[in-house]
Amino acid sequence: MLIRTKLETGGFEEHTVRKWLGHDKITTTYTYIDDTEVYYKKAPYDWIRRTLKFDKIIEEDSALKSKQGKKTFVSFGKSGENNYGLSGI
Numbered sequence: 001m002l003i004r005t006k007l008e009t010g011g012f013e014e015h016t017v018r019k020w021l022g023h024d025k026i027t028t029t030y031t032y033i034d035d036t037e038v039y040y041k042k043a044p045y046d047w048i049r050r051t052l053k054f055d056k057i058i059e060e061d062s063a064l065k066s067k068q069g070k071k072t073f074v075s076f077g078k079s080g081e082n083n084y085g086l087s088g089i
Contacts, residue, residue, distance in 0.1 A: 002036040004046050012036075 001020075005012060018029040 001048065002032065003040050003044075004048060006036065006040055007044070007046055 012033050014026060014029055018026055021029060023029045
């Protein structure tokens with residue numbers, strides 16, 4: 001939710017976040033905000049939406065890939081291996 005708030009508003013209102021999380025001390029809230037900033041830099045998207053709409057994202061990704069052209073698997077040419085280069089599967 002903190003990342004969603006960051007995306008929607010561009011920042012955090014510390015006291016609103018403190019109330020929302022139920023912290024007694026504002027320093028605890030700052031720790032959560034600092035951690036959220038780190039995660040936001042690694043993956044700046046709405047995690048909740050992405051998780052809940054996972055099937056829709058897969059469909060959109062599939063549609064995009066189909067427009068880009070079909071990809072084929074390349075055989076490694078070793079006997080006893082399937083087209084993926086994995087033996088015994």
